[in-house]
Amino acid sequence: MILLAVKPQNAPEALSQCKKALDGKALMSIVAGVTVERLQNMIDGTPRILRLLPNTPAMVCVVL
Secondary structure, X not given: OEEEOOOHHHHHHHHHHOOHHHOOOEEEEOXXXXXXXXXXXXXXXXXXXXXXXXXXXXXXXXXX
């Protein structure tokens, strides 16, 4: 598995540098605002893509 955790404007460059590493791997993305479709357009091949979104408000509103 490869974790992509960059600012949205840096995603295309980061993915272009690791294209060969994506073969046969799963790509986990926590890049805000970048859809699975956009990720697929930025890479070659067909790696599995998982888009993860942190839930910061749930962490902030914890009641003890």
